[in-house]
Amino acid sequence: MRNPLWKRLPRELVGDIGKYLVIFLFMTATIGFVSGFLVADESMLEAYDESFEKYRIENGNFTLDSQATEEKLEELEQEGVTIYENFYLDEPVDVDLDGTSDGTMRIFKKREEVNLVCLMKGTFPETADEIAIDRMYADNNSLAVGDTITVGGKELKITGLVALSDYSALFSDPGDLMFDSVKFGVSVLTPEGFAAFSDTHMKYCYSWLYEKEPADDTEEKEMADDFLEVLAAKADISGYLPGYLNQAIRFTGDDMGGDKAMVEVLLYILIAIMAFVFAVTTNNTIQKEAAVIGTLRASGYTRRELLLHYISLPILVTILAAVIGNILGYTVFKGIVADMYYGSYSLPTYETRWNAEAFYLTTLVPFVIMAIINVVLIRGKLKISPLRFLRKDLGSTRRSKAVRLPNFKFFNRFRIRILIQNRASYLTLFIGIVFANILLLFGMMMSPLLSHYQEETINNMLAKYQYILSVPDELDVEENSLLGMVQKLLMPSLETENENAEKFCMESLKMIPEKEGKDGESITIYGIEPDSKYVEADFSGLSEKGVLLSDGFQQKYGIKTGDTISLKEPYGSKTYEFQVGGFYDYPGALAFFMPAENFRRLFGKKEAYFNGYFSDEELTDLDDDYVTTTITQDDLTKVSRQLDVSMGEMFQLFNVFSLILFALLIYLLTKLIIEKNASSISMVKILGYKNREIVSLYLVSTTWVVIFSVLASFFFATELIKDIYIFMMSEYSGWLTLYIEPSIYGKMFALGMLVYALVAVLQFRSIKKIPMDEALKNVE
Known part of the structure; x- marks a missing residue:
């Protein structure tokens, strides 16, 4: 039946x-x-x-100081790899044709054998004055097929939008914390178009594919x-x-x-x-x-x-x-x-x-x-x-006793009774509000965090320009020899006449990874000249291997003064030990600072060695052949810029979603409490209480819980967000200082109360609709 x-x-x-x-x-x-x-x-x-x-897609790539001979490549291919030429140029790009650089364009010849290109829209370039650019870079810079841009001083017409298979994320450097699809783009040219550029910025990059693919990540690491x-x-x-x-x-x-x-x-x-x-x-x-x-x-x-x-x-x-x-x-x-x-x-x-x-x-x-x-x-x-x-x-229990309450006013004791009777509903409401505010805090904190990071980075830049030079090998020869004279002739090309420029030394080392198969994080080591006007650090009292750490490094790894840190060569097995002597306020990178004299001694450099300049003015008299990298404000703020582009919509989605959840829970549970107390509400109406007085009895109790839950959630949400943030950043290279703008809590509270006020209006209408005869229906 x-x-x-x-x-x-x-x-x-x-x-x-x-x-x-x-x-x-x-x-x-x-x-x-x-x-x-x-x-x-x-x-x-x-x-x-x-x-x-x-x-x-390649199994890896390497870059040489100069183009390799066919014999050299054949010799290397005996190691079970096939090597392909994959040269590229990094050239300044002007997307709006206003005569100023808008970033960097990395240009390749159209690939035919390795790292092939997916055409998303339009056609591949066919003449020397045509170019196909990355689709996402085009979107972020409002470019379309048919537009014209200037790359390295040459006007090129965009014929297509593409995706390069080896640049699904636009990292200009593998050591960067975040890719940059606004100021950095990749593109392909015809062989004739590529050859039309000077080889001043040429990178002699070679990609390789294994003849026999590795079985897993462990074997791939061993082969590499x-x-x-x-x-x-x-x-x-x-x-x-x-x-x-x-x-x-x-x-x-x-x-x-x-x-x-x-x-x-x-x-x-x-x-x-x-x-x-x-x-x-x-x-x-x-x-x-x-x-x-x-x-x-x-x-x-x-x-x-x-x-x-x-x-x-x-x-x-x-x-x-x-x-x-x-x-x-x-x-x-x-x-x-x-x-x-x-x-x-x-x-x-x-x-x-x-x-x-x-x-x-x-x-x-x-x-x-x-x-x-x-x-x-x-x-x-x-x-x-x-x-x-x-x-x-x-x-x-069969004989439950009522909780004895203090001698408060009647209305307050009544409200407390409501809290006790509906404690399960209020507990659910509290948990829901905490969870909703965790999402809301995460969504609301990110934009101010990125803005704060960007502002902090700009305010603490070592210099407006950092020029990293490619220094000719220091030849161990007599100064009066032929090679010594040639070297002496070369050295003036590394000098600048700008009196405000300051020399420094720099090397890049890597953290020794804790887990097998992981790559260590890249750390920049600066050697600073005495009485530097760009790095105002106190090196007194440091040991020969003593360094000052950037504060970002200290926050990420929890390092303390006196600790010893071991780093290794990027492409070798040699290790270096550093002793922590203090910290320096520099959020732009994970970096160590030490006196230039100690730097040269540690890395085996000659007394006058340097490979970089700090300058607050652009240095126009340096030979481009020896300038490998120029670090500017755009380079240091790419993280905040890209995260805002990539995650901006997601942050707003978190905000909307959490507010909807907040409103939903309050609506459902206040509705439940009113329904549960419908007979009591009907009875107090019979006793002559007005709707506004009844609302003050029932909704004020909920208001107490909502206010308490919202305020308490700030503590729980903040502590949990700290743990989530540290875990999240541990998976990335670099560090963004955790910053929660104090005004966010006020905004969250105001939004929460606004949502609650709207729900309370709906529940006020529900209370008004409860008839007086409701109490009489349930008389036993």
């Missing part, structure tokens, strides 16, 4: 349509976004993984290390980058894989919160229907039948939200997420693929979470005997 209890479900749904509708819409939107995210993420990740074979040893012995290398350490190639895949786990956890937490809300409201319904349940139990209905009845609507709402959410995920949200990824990475075109795992994770898992939480929380309530149900004695 059909269970007659099922007939009650439609009436319950219609009777409480407001609650079920807002939960359904929220869960549908959440599941839809997560489903779309997982579908787009997995589809793009598969396209990314396939691109290694499809586009023949072995090849490095051979390469270092047979060639003068200025750069070496195995594929597994190439941020421009690997960062995208690692980031997409990490996002997936974060989004799944977010979904399950939200489903769990909704499940608790359902369970609390269902327990309230059980309390209202106690007499009916007692009658049904006495008539022969089992606890199992009643349990299935009361969890049916929450589970049906979850299933319906999951099905519609997945449909929206595959149609609407998938495109939104894909656009977000294309706004951050230079990915090739992808095809949407059916993702069974995404369907399982967004349908079956929410169903299980909803079912388990509701069964656990509701089952205990239904264990009460039929007689106690008939008596409406649903307390945890």
